[in-house]
Amino acid sequence: MFPLNQWYVAGFSWELSDKPLARTLLNNRVVMFRTAAGEVAALEDRCCHKSLPLSCGTVEERGVRCGYHGLLFAPSGACLEVPGQDRIPIKARVKSFTLVEKDQILWIWMPAEDGTAPTHDAPDYWVHSDPRYTFKGDVFHYNAPYQLIHDNLLDLSHLGYVHLKTIGGNAKVHMNAELKVEAAGDQVRVLRYMPNSAPPPTYTGAWPFKGNIDRWQEVEFNVSHLNIWTGGADIGTEDMRDPHRGGFHMRGFHAITPETDTTAHYMWTMATNPHPDKEDVGQLVYEQTALTFYEDKVIIEAQYENMKRFPNAPQIDIHVDVGPNRARRVIEKLLKQNEIAAAAPAPLQPVAQAAPSVSV
The missing domain is CATH 3.90.380.10 (Naphthalene 1,2-dioxygenase Alpha Subunit; Chain A, domain 1)
Incomplete structure (x- = not known):
């Protein structure tokens, strides 16, 4: 329904306060926040533990904390802390989106394939x-x-x-x-x-x-x-x-x-x-x-x-x-x-050559 591999506007700088900001963008439920260091971030709005929206939680110095059991997530989506245990499960992370702040505009990259990096810079808007x-x-x-x-x-x-x-x-x-x-x-x-x-x-x-x-x-x-x-x-x-x-x-x-x-x-x-x-x-x-x-x-x-x-x-x-x-x-x-790119076969990976056998 929507062109992908594009920057879309997710909001404005002044919308990011001390609380998470939830918004559905191109059918993706997203939570946005700003860290104490000023970094803006966008994650899938779902805790990987019990699926509570992360937007129901709180923004802390290092990231956003789930409001159900307190898991803390970094802007990258990686889990930084599980209260009550030292070990953090390998799969404890949530999907992240590339979010850029320019001219008081929040631009989010919507890729055709999850995890792919932006192919070009977010637009400028000099008027602001x-x-x-x-x-x-x-x-x-x-x-x-x-x-x-x-x-x-x-x-x-x-x-x-x-x-x-x-x-x-x-x-x-x-x-x-x-x-x-x-x-x-x-x-x-x-x-x-x-x-x-x-x-x-x-x-x-x-x-x-x-x-x-x-x-x-x-x-x-x-x-x-x-x-x-x-x-x-x-x-x-x-x-x-x-x-x-x-x-x-x-x-x-x-x-x-x-x-x-x-x-x-x-x-x-x-x-x-x-x-x-x-x-x-x-x-x-x-x-x-x-x-x-x-x-x-x-x-x-x-x-x-x-x-x-x-x-x-x-x-x-x-x-x-x-x-x-x-x-x-x-x-x-x-x-x-987008349809043509999605239908294209994946590029062939080079086949590893076996080492020649040596008879003794």
């Missing part, structure tokens, strides 16, 4: 470290398959209908916006430009525009996450295609991590550049963004419920579906690659 931006985020749970969320984020024409109170704007302008879709490798980019359009409420609350604005929406799809750069500037003051343009910016990080075949985690942050003549509006933008995403959540979950009611009903495509359809083809390609 850029002093020009302030950001805040959250984690939502969806009762819907993860690709329906991809579809929503790659088709921002819906803003004029779903998000009238926040980032919407004129629905006709959205549906007729200049649209360009680019694809390279496993990445898809959707570019939308709306010159001379009315700024929506979130924009006017955060930035002192003089009137209508030149507005842009740039969506970058990756298998595990999307980067969405939206914003606007007073008419004619900025080149909307200049990567260094000014104006009001909203840079969204959207990690869509499947929980199960039919549910998903939506882990997001929103960063904005405060205007020098206004007080920091980061909290306002965060609250408006959260409201926007709740509106999307209602739509997507209702959509999925209706898809289950009409399981064989055909769907048509319209012009705004180019980006979502490209992304679905990327997922299909990666799934096929």
